[in-house]
Amino acid sequence: MGFLGDIGSFIMTPLYYLVSVVLVGWHKVFGAVFGAESGISWVLSIIGLTLVIRAALIPLFVKQIKSSRNMQLLQPKVKELQKKYGHDRERLTQETMALYRETGTNPFSSCLPLIVQMPIFLALFRLLSKAAGGHGHGVLTDHDANLFAHAPIFGGTISSSFTKSSGEVSVQIVAICLVIAMTATTFLTQRQLMSKNMPADALSGPYAQQQKMLLYVLPLVFAVGGIAFPIGVLLYWTTSNLWTMGQQFYVIRNNPAPNTEAFRAKERRDAEKARRHGHTPEAGTPATETQDPSSETPKPAPGAAKRQQPKKQSRSQRRTAKPKPKPTTEQGETP
Structure with a gap:
């Protein structure tokens, strides 16, 4: 137990200093404006801490998006392997891992940002x-800790929680509202990914079952455990979820996975944008949607005489045909 405790201390101690440095740094900035003892300065410091952490995790988020997209696109091939080696679990595992290695896909990368963020949390x-x-x-x-512990916010303090509200109904209401917000943003973030940026083939495989399980299990875990979280922690987690929703919305809208609802929506937006600017539609875009009316072939006016086509003659007829005499001038010279 002592060995495990030493490992935990080795991992967590640098994080304590990292988190406290960012938190105290933001508090010096906002404390100079709102006062060191005000609750708003500590709330804004927590939000600033969240933004710094989430910005630092952007490279991991990009890697997560790429890995999730590769997992989605590989689902048809994974299904083929399941049909081929379904009777041999060991061979199926080997072939599946070989497929992941060939495509550079890590099935655990989608959970990497959450795993990295958990120690910080x-x-x-x-x-x-x-x-x-x-x-x-x-x-x-200790002085800053006392200021933090007694900073008033929402009728309580930042260190208050639903289970430690000292009987204050207003604190319990605020805590429950934040727990609901944290749970709802967690659910909506995952649902946004599954409903907009996953192809139809990926919604029926084992990876989809895992995602569906996380869709309902994670919010439930946060809802049950959230009643013991201090208000400050709930503010951090809800702000982090809102950041994730906005970041994910931007990626899905501008760089969606192929063969998804978000991809088709982007194609429609691009076609509409090209039509408004008079650009030539890209390949695959129906010409009827973006065709310029001025480029159509003009139709002949009603009643206009049609040009008579020459009759087709055989080779012998062309040989015996006499050339027409050329007109001459008054002097008898050919013009």
Whole structure:
């Protein structure tokens, strides 16, 4: 147990200092404006901490998007392997892993940002829990911890929670609202990905079953555990979810996976944009939707005489045909 504790301390101690440095840095900025003891300065500091952490995780998010897209596109091939080697589980596993290696796909990369963020979340949770008792951690001094613990917000303090509300109904209402917001944003973020950026083939495989399970299990876990989270932690997690929703919406709208609802919606937007600007439609775009009316072939006016086509003659007829005499001038010279 001591060995595991040493490993946990080795991992968490740098995170305590990292989280506390960012939190205290933002508090110095907002404290100079709103006052060091005000709750709004600590709330804005938590939001600033969230934005810094989420911005630092953007490279992992991009890797997650690429891995998820590759997993979606590989589902037809995975199904073929299941049909071919379904009777041999060992061979099926080997062939599936070989397919992942050939395409450079890691099936666990989609969970990587969440796995990386969990220690940071735990460090923040422990930091706020200790600050609620007036104990500093990292670069957060005991004085700053006392300011944090007693900072008024929503009729309570930032360190309050639903289970530790001292009987204040207003604190319980705020805590429940934040728990609902955290749970709803978690659910909507995952549902946004499945409904808009997953092809039809990927919605019926084992990967889709895993995603559907996470769609309902994760919000349930957060809803049950959230009643014990301090208000400060709930603010952090809800802000983080809102960031993820906006970031994911941007990626799905501008760079959707092929053969998805988001991809077809982007094609329609691009075709409409090209039509408005008078550009030539791209390949695959119906010409009837973007054709310029001025480029159509003009129809002949009603009653106009049609040009008579020459009759087809045989070779012998062309040989015996006499050439027409050329007109001459008055002097008898050919013009």
